[in-house]
Amino acid sequence: MSTVTPDPEFSLRPSGNLARRLLISRAAQGGAVIAAALAVVILLILIGFTVVHGIGALSWSFLTGNLPAATGQAGGIGPALLGTAELALIAGIISVTLGILTALFLTEFASPRVAAPVAATLDVLAGLPTIVAGVFVYGIVVAHFGESGIAAAIALSMVMTPLVARATLESLRRVPATWRDAAAALGVSHWRTVLTVILPGAASGITTAAILAVARGAGETAPLLFTSALYGNNVQLNPLHALPNLPLEIYTLIETGYPVSVQMAWGAAFLLMMTILLVNIVARIGLRRGERKRGL
Amino acid sequence: MSVSETTTDEFDDTLIAEPDRSAPARIRLSPGPTRRPTPEPAAPAITRQIVFDARGVWVDYGAKRALEDVTMTIERNLATALIGPSGCGKSTFLRCLNRMNDSIPGFSVGGELRYHGHDLYGPTANRVEVRRRIGMVFQKPNPFPKSIYDNVAWAPRNLGMKDGLDERVERALRGAALWDEVKDRLKQSALGLSGGQQQRLCIARAIAVEPDVVLLDEPASALDPIATASIEDLIHELKLRYTIVIVTHNMQQAMRVADRTAFFSLDENRTGALIEYADTKTLFSHPADSRTRDYITGQFG
Ligand SMILES: Nc1ncnc2c1ncn2[C@@H]1O[C@H](COP(=O)(O)OP(=O)(O)OP(=O)(O)O)[C@@H](O)[C@H]1O
Ligand SMILES: [Mg+2]
Numbered sequence: 001m002s003t004v005t006p007d008p009e010f011s012l013r014p015s016g017n018l019a020r021r022l023l024i025s026r027a028a029q030g031g032a033v034i035a036a037a038l039a040v041v042i043l044l045i046l047i048g049f050t051v052v053h054g055i056g057a058l059s060w061s062f063l064t065g066n067l068p069a070a071t072g073q074a075g076g077i078g079p080a081l082l083g084t085a086e087l088a089l090i091a092g093i094i095s096v097t098l099g100i101l102t103a104l105f106l107t108e109f110a111s112p113r114v115a116a117p118v119a120a121t122l123d124v125l126a127g128l129p130t131i132v133a134g135v136f137v138y139g140i141v142v143a144h145f146g147e148s149g150i151a152a153a154i155a156l157s158m159v160m161t162p163l164v165a166r167a168t169l170e171s172l173r174r175v176p177a178t179w180r181d182a183a184a185a186l187g188v189s190h191w192r193t194v195l196t197v198i199l200p201g202a203a204s205g206i207t208t209a210a211i212l213a214v215a216r217g218a219g220e221t222a223p224l225l226f227t228s229a230l231y232g233n234n235v236q237l238n239p240l241h242a243l244p245n246l247p248l249e250i251y252t253l254i255e256t257g258y259p260v261s262v263q264m265a266w267g268a269a270f271l272l273m274m275t276i277l278l279v280n281i282v283a284r285i286g287l288r289r290g291e292r293k294r295g296l
Numbered sequence: 297m298s299v300s301e302t303t304t305d306e307f308d309d310t311l312i313a314e315p316d317r318s319a320p321a322r323i324r325l326s327p328g329p330t331r332r333p334t335p336e337p338a339a340p341a342i343t344r345q346i347v348f349d350a351r352g353v354w355v356d357y358g359a360k361r362a363l364e365d366v367t368m369t370i371e372r373n374l375a376t377a378l379i380g381p382s383g384c385g386k387s388t389f390l391r392c393l394n395r396m397n398d399s400i401p402g403f404s405v406g407g408e409l410r411y412h413g414h415d416l417y418g419p420t421a422n423r424v425e426v427r428r429r430i431g432m433v434f435q436k437p438n439p440f441p442k443s444i445y446d447n448v449a450w451a452p453r454n455l456g457m458k459d460g461l462d463e464r465v466e467r468a469l470r471g472a473a474l475w476d477e478v479k480d481r482l483k484q485s486a487l488g489l490s491g492g493q494q495q496r497l498c499i500a501r502a503i504a505v506e507p508d509v510v511l512l513d514e515p516a517s518a519l520d521p522i523a524t525a526s527i528e529d530l531i532h533e534l535k536l537r538y539t540i541v542i543v544t545h546n547m548q549q550a551m552r553v554a555d556r557t558a559f560f561s562l563d564e565n566r567t568g569a570l571i572e573y574a575d576t577k578t579l580f581s582h583p584a585d586s587r588t589r590d591y592i593t594g595q596f597g
Contacts, residue, residue, distance in 0.1 A: 112401065178438035182498070185396060186451035186505060187428025196454060197440055 047273070054270025057263050063271075067233040067244060072258040077268050079235045083243035084272075087149060087228070088218040090239060091156035095217070096210045098157070099164025106165075107172040108194055119169070126162035130222040133158040138226035147230050149239030155223035160213040167212070171205025172198065204290020211283040215276045221247035246272050344371035347509060347539045348393060351408040355388050358402035362388050363568040365407070368558060375531055375540040377554030377576065379547060381591065384560040385568025386543045390511050392416075393541065394430035395423040428455065431502035435514040437494035439486035439501070444469075444478050447486045447497055451505045464504060471537075472500035473530050492523025499530065503538065510534060512542040516549065528553050547592060551580055559588045 014022055065076020102122070106115045137155040145151070175198050183193040199206070224245055231244040246268055253265035348370040355363040363385035370376050370393075378386040391397045392405055395416065409416045416426060439447050448465045457464065465482075469475040474496040478489070486497055495515055502510055512531075516524040531553045534540055544550050550557050557580070558573040572579060572588045583589040 176438075178434065178436065179440055181396070181432075181434060182438045182440065182501070183450075184399075185394065185427055185432035185434075186501065187424055187426070187431075187507075188451050188454040189424050192454045196450065201441065 047277075050266065050270045050273055053263075053266035054268075057267025058270070062264070062267055066235070067249065068253075068261065068264075069233050071256050072261060074260050075233070075264070077246065077249060077264065077271070079231075079233070079244040080246045080249040080268070081271075082235055082237065083149070083228075083231070083245045084218055084247070086237060086239065087153055087156060087224075087243055087245055088214050090149065090153035091160055091217050092210065092214040094153060094157040095160035095164050095213055098161045099209070099213070100168050100206060102161070102165040103168035103172055104194060104199075106169055108190065108198070122162045122165050125158070126166060128158070128162075130159050130220055131225070134223040134226050137223070142227055147226075147228055147242040149228060149241065149243040152224050152228035152243065152245070153239070155227050156217040156220055159220055159223060160217040163213040163216060164209050167209030168202065168206050171202040171209070174205070175201040204287055207290075208283045208287040211279055211286075215279040215283070219247060219272055219276055221251060224248050344374065345412075346370070347372050347412060348541075349408075349410040349413075350389075353389070353392065353405065353407035353409050355385065355392060355397070355406075356402070356404045357400065361565075361567045364563065366570045368570060368573050370539065370541060371556070372539050373535055373537075374555040375535045375542060375553050377550035377557045378541065378543045378560060379545070379550050379557060379591075380560035380568075380571075381562065382545075383568070384562050386560050387513050388568065389560070390513055390541060390543050391432075393509070393511055394432055395426050396432060398423055428505060429507055430509040430511060431505065431507040432511040432513070433495070433498050433502055433515050436518050437491055437498050439489070439494050439497050441485065441487055443483050444486045444489070444497060445482040448500050448504045451501065455505060457505070468500040468504035469497075471503050471534070472496045473526060473533070474500055490523070492519045492526060495519060495523070495527060496530065499527075499534070503534070507538065509539045509541065512540065514543050514545060517545060524549070547580070551576055559583075559585075559591065561587050561591065 062076045063081065064078040067077065067079055068075035102118075106119055110118060133155045136158070137151050141148075141151040141154060179197050179201060180193065183197050184190075224247060228242045228245060229248055231242040233244075236243055250265045250268045250272070253261040253268070256262075346369045348368075350369070351367050353363065353366040354361065366389060378390060380386055388397065392409060393411075393416070397403045397405070405417060411421075411426070411430070414421060440450060442450065445465055448468050449461055452458070452461060452464055466475060466479075469478060474493060477493060478497075486494065489497060495518075499510070499515075516527045519527065528549060531540055531542065535555075540553075542550075542553065554576045556573065557576040559571045559579065560568055561571045563569045572583060572585045574584070579588065580592055583592060
C-alpha cells in the first residue's frame, strides 16, 4: 500500500442530510426495541404474578373436587375443567367446519366481487365484541330453550369461526398456484383438486388455526355469561344443560371476595393460562415444522 | 365471450377432416364417463387429421388486445412449435387451446377455435373435459408435493381410472423416459428429483390420462443442456402417440423437434399476431415474411 494522504474531497463521513437520517433511524430503532421489550416484560409479569398466586392452590383435590357448594367454602374445579373442555370441543367442531368451508368458498369458489364483501364481513365478525355474541345467542337460543352447553358453544364459535376462517384463508392462499395449474391441466374437477391437493397442502396451517382458535375460545368469558352460567356444583356433561366452566367460575370466585375463593380463582386462572400458553406454543412449533417440510 | 356464429352441430363428426377409427369416443367434449382410448399406431398419414382449427382467433385481457386474428390448423401426430419474441402471445394462444386462460379475470376470446370439429368455447364444451383431452406441461416443473408414484397416479385416480393403476403409472413413466431412473424409488417424494427429472415426471403425469394432445410451454427453459436434450428426444417419441404443441424461445430447439413452426410477432399496435406458419424446414430456410427473416437471422447473429 502506498501512503497517499486521504483526499478530503472524497470523504466517507456521512454528508448532506445523511447524518440527520442516521440519527432518526437510530431513534426509530430504539423506540421499536423498547416497545417490544415492554410487551415481553408485561407478559412475563402477568405470567409471573399468576404463577406466584396460583401455584399454591394446585392439588389433586383442587383439580378433581366438586365446585364449592356454597359461597366462601373450599372446593375444587373438576366440573369446570371438564365443562370447559367440552365447550371447547363442541365450539371447535362448529367453528372449524364453518371456518374451513368459508375459507374454501372465498379462495376456491367465490368470484372476486363476492369474495371481497364476505372477507370484509369476516373481519368485522372477528372484531365483534364477545359480549355481543353472548347477547345474540341469548336472544335467539337461550330465550327460547334456556341455558345450555350447546348455546354457549354457538356463542363461542361466533368468536372462533372468523379466526379459523382467516387463518385458513392465509394458508390456502399460500398453496402455490403452480399446483392448481398442474391439477387443472389434468382435467380433474376443481372439487377433487381441493380435496386431494389444496387442502392437504394447507393442512398444517389449518390445524394450527384450529388449535389456536380452540385455545382462544376456551378462555372466553363474555359469550358464556348468558348462555352457560346457571350450573350446579358437580360434574355436568349433558350439553343440553348449562355446563360449569373455568372462566365463569373464576369470575364467580373472585366476586365473592373470600380469601379461600380468591385463592381458588388464582389457581384456576393459572391452570387456564398455562394450558392455553402451552397449546399456543405447541401449535406454532407444529406450524413451522409443517411449513418447513413443504419448503415454504 | 363472443365466438363467431357456427351453423354446424357441435357433435357433427363429419367435420373431422379424415374419418378416424376411435374418433367418436375420443372427441366428445361434454362431461361423461371417461372412456379409455384404444392405443393406435401412428398411421403413415398422407392427409393428416386436423386437431385444432383456429380461424380469426383473438384474445383480450381486459381492454388490452393480446392476440389478433390467428388462423392456423394444427395436425395430428405432429409437433408444432410456436416461436416469436417475448410478449407476442405464444403462451396466450397455447393456453387457449386447453382453456387454461378461462380463470384469468378479464380474459375473453373470439373468433372460431375448433377441436376435431367441436367448438372449444361452445356451450357444450366442458372445460374440465377439454383439459382431460388436452394436457399441458408448464415452463417450471410443478410436481405435487407427493411421491413420484402418487404424482402420476393422481389424475387417473381422480378420474376413476383405477384399474391397472400400477401398469398405467409404469407406462406413463416409461413414456416419459423416466422409468429406469425412478423405478426403485416410486414412493419417495417427487420434490427430491432433479429439475429435468421433475419435468419428465410432469410429462408422465400429463400422459398418464392418455390425452389426445400435449401442450408444452417452454418445457426446457429451466433446464440444463443435457436435461433439455432428453426432453427433446422425448418429444420425438411422444408425437408418435400424441399431438404436440410446443412454445419455445430456442430456435434450434424448434428446428430439432418441430414438424411445423408458427412464428408470432407484435404488429404495429403491439398486439400479438401470427406472421408465418409453415413446415419447420421451409420457415427457417426460406421465410416468406421479412419479419420472420429478421427474427431468425437476428437470433442467429
Ligand atoms: N394474465 C394476464 N393478464 C393480462 N395480460 C396478460 C396476461 N398474460 C399475458 N398477458 C399479456 O398478453 C400479451 C401476450 O403474453 P404471452 O404471455 O402470451 O406472451 P408470450 O409470447 O408467451 O411471451 P414470453 O415469450 O415472454 O412467454 C403480453 O402483452 C402480456 O402482457
Ligand atoms: Mg410465454
